[in-house]
Amino acid sequence: MFTPDPPDRQPRGVHAVVVAGIVTAIVVGLLYALVLAGHGARPASVAFVAVLVWALLATGAAVLLALRRRRLVATHERMRTELAAAYSREHDLRQDLAAALTDPVTGLPVRAVAEKSVIAATSQRQPWAIALADADGLKTVNDDGGHPAGDLYLAAIADRLTAAARAVAADALVARAGGDEFVILAPRTDSTVLADAIRAAFAAPSIGHRGASPRVSVGVAASDGSNLRYALAQADAAMYTAKQTGNQILVYEPGRDGVPRADGTRTPVRRRDLEPGRDIVLPTNGAGPLVRIVCSPDDAATIVNALWVAHGRWAAAEPAPAATREPQVPDQTIDATPTAEGFDRIRALAETERAKYADLAARVSATLDMARRQP
Secondary structure (H helix, E strand, C coil), rough: CCCCCCCCCCHHHHHHHHHHHHHHHHHHHHHHHHHHHHHHCHHHHHHHHHHHHHHHHHHHHHHHHHHHHHHHHHHHHHHHHHHHHHHHHHHHHHHHHHHHHCCCCCCCCCCHHHHHHHHHHHHHCCEEEEEEEEEEEEEHHHHHHHHHHHHHHHHHHHHHHHHHHHHCCCCCCEEEEEEEEEEEECCCCCCHHHHHHHHHHHHCCCCHHHHHHCCCCEEEECCCCEEEEEEHHHHHHHHHHHHCCCCCEECCCHHHCCCCCCCCCCCCCCEEEEHCCCCCHEECCCCCCCCEEECCHHHHHHHHHHHHHHHHHHHCCCEEEHHHHHCCCCCCCCCCCCCCHHHHHHHHHHHHHHHHHHHHHHHHHHHHHHHHHHC
16 A cells, blocks of 8 residues: 655655755855965955855755655645545445445345356356246235345345355355345356255254245256356246246256257247147047146146036026926016026026036046156
8 A cells, every 4th residue: 555755754865955955065165265265365264154155055955955844744644635535435435336236135245246257157167056046925925024024035045045055165156136036156066966955955944033934946057167147047947947836946957948049038948838748638529629738737636626516506507397387476576487498598508518517527637647647
């Protein structure tokens, strides 16, 4: 750190000027005395003149040195003030920069730090594991306990992700990518090892934590270091699949998650699009195209139960035989009883709806059986 010379320590140049001034005064005085002596002046007069000249020159040099010192003191004080202000400003800027690069809720670095690390890591050409985590249930926590509860929930997730990252690599980076998403960059780490560490971190019981246990959907991908940004896109595709299936931690698989485009955007083509038989598809009876149901078997079973309930309601809606219907119409009332043709139309509608729900329930049940038999 540069520090100006204090006032009591004059630069070497100033000392040289003082010495030169004194020597010059002595020489000039002696020369003048010699001149006087050459003109027949008495020795006492010559000596007096020499001393007088030397004294005048020395006094002038002293005055000049005093002025020089005064300027040096003023310059020194001004430089000290400016340096102190500059150091204070630098300190404030460093604090502002640190605050701007730190998420106030979780204490993690922000996305800009992760982006810079991705760029720097690409030049290192070493294996990396990358994970993208999305907080599950954050909206419910915010709705039930307010946004302060949501902040505590995000902080708990950040703590567990940090513990998982530190378990696999001491120099791993955990950052909040924005909103309810987090990113982990772990050098020299296998993607499966990172996924297992995250599972272990979130399987641990909550100690001293109030509210919902933290849950995440995570996608993990591996990179040889040549293109971490593309590996990040792969982790995003796996995380999307994990989110759709619900609270999963998945290592990227191209057949299941799709292959991101060169620019990193997610492709809509996935295994369910390439292999329709893996989804729940209603068998056609020739009346129309296949109907694809993208849901879990438990959800499909719920649909079947709902269809059978609707079938039973339509069966109960069938009117009684016309022979038993002899309405007794009091005087001065309006008879709103359907006619025989009206009852026939109601019966036909009930039979149609009942048959439709029964057929749909049977088809979905058959497809569920087929899906359960598939590997």
